[in-house]
Amino acid sequence: MYQTLKLILTTGIKTEAPPQADDSLRVARERLQSKILQYFAGALTIRHVDAGSCNGCELEINALGNPYYNLEGLGIKFVASPRHADMLLVTGPVSRHMEVALKRTYDATPEPKLVVALGDCGCTGGIFGESYASCGRVSNVIPVDVAVPGCPPTPFAIMQGILTAISTRKG
Amino acid sequence: MKLEDFNIELKPLPGAMPVWRGRADAGQWRAVCQQVRDDGGRLVALWGSDGSDRGEGYAVHAALAVPSGLIVATLPLAGESFPDVSDIFSCANRMQRAVCDLFGVRAEGAADQRKWLRHAAWPADVFPLRKDFKDDSDLRVQSSSNHEIRTTINQRRTTINERRAAIDDPRITNHDPRPVDDYPFVQVGGEGVHEIPVGPVHAGTIEPGHFRFSIVGEGVLRLEERLGYKHKGIEKRFEQMTLVEGARLAGRVSGDSTVAYAWAYAMAVEAVTGITPPPRALWLRALLLERERVGQHLWDLGFLGNDAGFGFGLAQFSRLREDSLRTSNALFGHRYLMDTIVPGGVARDIDSDGIAGIRREIDAVGTTVSTLREIYVNHAGLQDRFVDCGRIRQDQAARLGLTGLAGRASGIGSDLRVQIPPAPYDRLGVNLVVRTGGDVAARATVRVDEIVESLRLIGAILDGLPGGDIAISVPVAPENAFGIGWVEGWRGEVLIALETGANNRIRRLHPHDPSWQNWPLLERAVLGNIVPDFPLINKSFNLSYSGQDL
Numbered sequence: 001m002y003q004t005l006k007l008i009l010t011t012g013i014k015t016e017a018p019p020q021a022d023d024s025l026r027v028a029r030e031r032l033q034s035k036i037l038q039y040f041a042g043a044l045t046i047r048h049v050d051a052g053s054c055n056g057c058e059l060e061i062n063a064l065g066n067p068y069y070n071l072e073g074l075g076i077k078f079v080a081s082p083r084h085a086d087m088l089l090v091t092g093p094v095s096r097h098m099e100v101a102l103k104r105t106y107d108a109t110p111e112p113k114l115v116v117a118l119g120d121c122g123c124t125g126g127i128f129g130e131s132y133a134s135c136g137r138v139s140n141v142i143p144v145d146v147a148v149p150g151c152p153p154t155p156f157a158i159m160q161g162i163l164t165a166i167s168t169r170k171g
Numbered sequence: 172m173k174l175e176d177f178n179i180e181l182k183p184l185p186g187a188m189p190v191w192r193g194r195a196d197a198g199q200w201r202a203v204c205q206q207v208r209d210d211g212g213r214l215v216a217l218w219g220s221d222g223s224d225r226g227e228g229y230a231v232h233a234a235l236a237v238p239s240g241l242i243v244a245t246l247p248l249a250g251e252s253f254p255d256v257s258d259i260f261s262c263a264n265r266m267q268r269a270v271c272d273l274f275g276v277r278a279e280g281a282a283d284q285r286k287w288l289r290h291a292a293w294p295a296d297v298f299p300l301r302k303d304f305k306d307d308s309d310l311r312v313q314s315s316s317n318h319e320i321r322t323t324i325n326q327r328r329t330t331i332n333e334r335r336a337a338i339d340d341p342r343i344t345n346h347d348p349r350p351v352d353d354y355p356f357v358q359v360g361g362e363g364v365h366e367i368p369v370g371p372v373h374a375g376t377i378e379p380g381h382f383r384f385s386i387v388g389e390g391v392l393r394l395e396e397r398l399g400y401k402h403k404g405i406e407k408r409f410e411q412m413t414l415v416e417g418a419r420l421a422g423r424v425s426g427d428s429t430v431a432y433a434w435a436y437a438m439a440v441e442a443v444t445g446i447t448p449p450p451r452a453l454w455l456r457a458l459l460l461e462r463e464r465v466g467q468h469l470w471d472l473g474f475l476g477n478d479a480g481f482g483f484g485l486a487q488f489s490r491l492r493e494d495s496l497r498t499s500n501a502l503f504g505h506r507y508l509m510d511t512i513v514p515g516g517v518a519r520d521i522d523s524d525g526i527a528g529i530r531r532e533i534d535a536v537g538t539t540v541s542t543l544r545e546i547y548v549n550h551a552g553l554q555d556r557f558v559d560c561g562r563i564r565q566d567q568a569a570r571l572g573l574t575g576l577a578g579r580a581s582g583i584g585s586d587l588r589v590q591i592p593p594a595p596y597d598r599l600g601v602n603l604v605v606r607t608g609g610d611v612a613a614r615a616t617v618r619v620d621e622i623v624e625s626l627r628l629i630g631a632i633l634d635g636l637p638g639g640d641i642a643i644s645v646p647v648a649p650e651n652a653f654g655i656g657w658v659e660g661w662r663g664e665v666l667i668a669l670e671t672g673a674n675n676r677i678r679r680l681h682p683h684d685p686s687w688q689n690w691p692l693l694e695r696a697v698l699g700n701i702v703p704d705f706p707l708i709n710k711s712f713n714l715s716y717s718g719q720d721l
Contacts, residue, residue: 003546004483007539014490048376052401055717056426056507061376062470063496066489080374095403095720096292097352098379101371127420132299132306133292133404151509152426 014067018074019160021167027117027139027147040086040114040166044076047085047109051102051141052095052134056152057119061089063155076162082108087165089158090142093121093128094135106142114165117147118158126151174239178202181242186442187593189240190655197254200233200246204256207235207242213572213585214260215241215657216666216683219270222247224302229276234655234666234683240591241657243668248276255281262572262688269721273300273406288399288720290352299407306407352397359385359393367702371400375706378716382705389701394694401720409680410672414440414514414648417677421667422509424682425718430456430463431660432667432682433512438593439669440514442654444646450637452516454595458529458632459508459517461625464661465536466495466507468618468625471713475615476547478707479556487543491536498532516642526633533626544619557612561696561708564609573692575663575685577712580617581609587659599631611711621661647675662686662715684718 048061064071071077079085082105094102106115117138120126125136138144148161174181174191179199181191195203204214215234222228231253235242246253255278257264267278268287275298277284286295293299299306358366364387371379381397405424409417421436422429434456441448448456469492476484496506502525503511503518511518521529547553563573565582573581587593588601604620606613648671656667663685672678693712697705 003542007487007542007546008483011487011490049372050376050378050401052403053378053717054423054426055378055715056423056429056509058376058378059427059470059507063489063493065485066493067486068490068493078376082372092401093403095401097290097400097402098371100291101379101400105372127423128403128405128408131404131407132304133402133407151423152507154506 011067015070015073016068018069019156019163021164022160023164025146025148025161025164027144037166042075044087044162044166045079045085046076046087046089046162047079047082047105048089048091049102049105051090051092051098051122051138052128053092053119053121057091057122060152060155060158061091061118064158066155069155069159071159074159074163082106083110085109085113087114087116087162088142089116089118089162090138090144091118091122092138093125093130094138094141096133096135099135099141102138102141114146115142115144116161116165117144118161119153120149120151123147123149174242177206177242179244184243184442184653184655185445186654186656187438187447188591188655188657190243190442190657191240192243192245192653195244195246197246200231200244201254201256201259203242203244204233204235204259207237208259210237212237213574214256214263214688215664216668216681216687217256217263217266217270218668218681218683219274219276219300220670220679221274221300221302229274231270231276232668232681234668236585236664238590241655243653243655251275252277252279254279257281257283260572261570262691265691265719266687272298274298275301285355288402290354290399290402292402299404304407354397356383356395356397357393361387363387364392380716384702384705386702389703391697391700391702391705394697394705396690396694398690398716399720401717403720405721406679406681409677412677413675414443414645414671414677415675417680418513419510421682422512424721425684425686425715426507426509427467427715428463428660428662428665428684428718429507429509430459430512431658431662431665433510434460435656435658435665435667435682436669437512437514438656438658439654439667440645440648440656442656443648443652443669443671444514446515446643446645448516449640449643450595451520451639452641453593454632454636455517455521455641456512457595457599458629458636459503459511460658460660461629461632462495462499463508465622465625465629466492466499467661467713468622469495469536469540471710472543472547472615472618474710475557475611475707476553478710479553481550481553484543484547484553487539491539495532495536498528502528513642515645516640518642520641526636529629530633533629537623537626540619540622547615547619554612556704556707557615558608558610560611560704561700561711562608562610563692563696565607567695568609568692571692571695572688574688575659576617576621576661577614577689577692578663579603579605580613582607587657587664593658595632595635598635599628601628611707614711651678660685662713663689682718682721684715686714686716686719689714690719 130136179193272289473485473488568581
């Protein structure tokens with residue numbers, strides 16, 4: 001126990017400042033009223049759906065939980081069921097084998113809801129494209145509010161995408 | 172066993188690894204597999220190919236590891252079936268079923284003939300990897316606007332609501348009008364037995380797959396995996412690419428092992444073009460591969476703590492991991508080192524500042540990991556969850572072909588870097604890490620020990636790093652050349668089998684992840700454990716979905 005406490009104290013607080021929202025990441029006009037978004041901004045719950053990624057984006061989503069980014073410190077947390085979620089964070093080109101599961105997850109998420117598509121594949125289909133096995137980008141399958149490019153996008157960029165989705169447009 | 176003892180004629184292939192290739196007939200196919208098996212060798216990969224566009228038939232290929240290297244046996248087929256070898260190598264079961272899904276050639280006599288990679292995306296009589304397969308609009312989805320999607324979703328919601336209203340109707344078993352994957356799971360009978368279906372969308376941030384538990388109370392009687400959800404046509408995609416373009420895709424077969432795949436791909440391309448990268452490039456590749464190993468192991472150790480309720484472990488290990496990712500980004504331009512290894516060499520060099528930075532990092536990681544090891548070992552609650560949980564005994568591991576990191580935790584001392592070391596590992600002298608416990612604790616210990624060994628190797632690489640160029644240009648590959656890439660990634664051995672077409676194009680490429688071998692063993696590991704221990708056991712294996720779904 002002594003060692004554990006000592007390591008906690010010597011490590012100190014690593015958390016860095018979060019990014020600002022970026023309107024250029026928006027795919028669609030804000031679908032939700034600013035009043036609702038303000039509620040989300042205080043306590044947002046996210047359900048992640050891997051719809052066919054290479055697992056690269058998942059590494060960076062998981063990195064959001066490390067002490068440097070400390071996503072939960074912003075009142076944003078990942079939940080185990082779409083029933084508990086305000087936002088879907090979707091990675092990958094959508095494989096045709098995941099198409100039904102993704103649509104069902106979308107249906108299971110209560111309104112009002114937001115969708116953030118993650119990574120080059122989520123934005124455009126990426127290197128996998130559209131084929132007999134791949135539906136391509138996420139917005140080919142469910143409506144998308146914000147799309148974050150990158151292969152994979154950095155945790156900072158993912159945070160920015162999430163914060164953009166729950167912010168109202170500037171100007 | 173000597174190569175002359177095999178009943179097929181074997182010819183050495185050029186390349187960085189010792190590989191021999193031979194043609195077998197149907198009888199020899201089984202005999203070769205049996206010989207390798209009897210001698211303690213293993214099946215590394217089994218895949219199919221279609222030669223119909225050049226007047227040949229289908230063929231199946233097996234990559235078999237023997238003490239001196241790799242034997243690739245090719246069985247040309249007259250018809251649409253080949254002799255089953257899943258009774259010799261149990262891991263062949265799913266590979267043969269995948270060959271059947273993708274080529275329509277069946278393993279004759281195999282006990283398990285169910286589909287594997289195919290769900291509902293393409294019909295049972297369509298075979299995507301056949302050369303005459305047309306990827307036409309019937310199978311594709313048309314891009315549509317958000318408005319159209321929303322309209323169809325609203326229509327579907329109406330349908331679903333109507334069906335919900337009629338849910339008492341016993342005729343309705345499927346609440347969704349779209350085609351589903353009606354997979355015949357094995358059912359367990361008996362009083363009090365029931366099933367828990369889990370996935371494909373899981374509770375955590377992990378890849379999709381389906382697990383069907385048959386349980387009594389909380390005890391697991393049977394687990395059956397249903398994978399293939401991430402099948403996104405990677406092998407077909409390779410066939411649309413040149414050897415240059417393929418490098419990027421190879422690095423995205425399984426994103427967590429991008430360095431291992433990129434190296435294996437580069438090795439295969441260098442084999443078919445007959446080039447050897449400069450020494451400095453090979454040493455830098457080893458540096459990158461060991462950095463990937465350390466990073467993934469740090470990550471897994473953090474999650475193993477977290478899954479046993481010890482969040483401190485995740486916070487500590489994940490900050491070390493983040494430091495290492497940032498160093499990689501600063502030095503090589505990518506946090507996960509994607510696209511850093513390219514055919515012909517590496518894309519980025521390091522200077523003396525970079526070397527100093529890595530040295531500082533390995534010192535810091537080494538010190539903290541040794542403290543964390545002591546904390547983990549002395550934490551009664553953690554050890555209570557780890558020890559004796561999800562055990563694969565050494566005899567099971569040997570019989571069923573457990574490989575890679577999980578194999579080394581069950582007493583299977585196999586590591587390409589040790590037994591068949593490619594340059595520069597032949598100069599570095601890798602110490603084998605092996606444990607016999609076979610449980611979560613053993614898989615955690617192997618990771619810690621491999622971190623320590625990899626940090627030592629990184630130090631040795633920096634000490635011995637030769638000067639010179641970091642890449643040479645890659646000539647155009649001859650047509651119909653065959654090359655193998657074979658690399659010990661952090662999870663186990665990654666194999667790339669490459670066949671070239673005309674104009675520097677990829678004719679056929681099979682990327683093989685060690686997860687193919689280990690997924691069936693996870694089904695064994697959970698037997699007799701309770702359902703709540705499954706996430707911990709699963710994490711201790713940390714297998715790739717994307718790498719096996721392709």
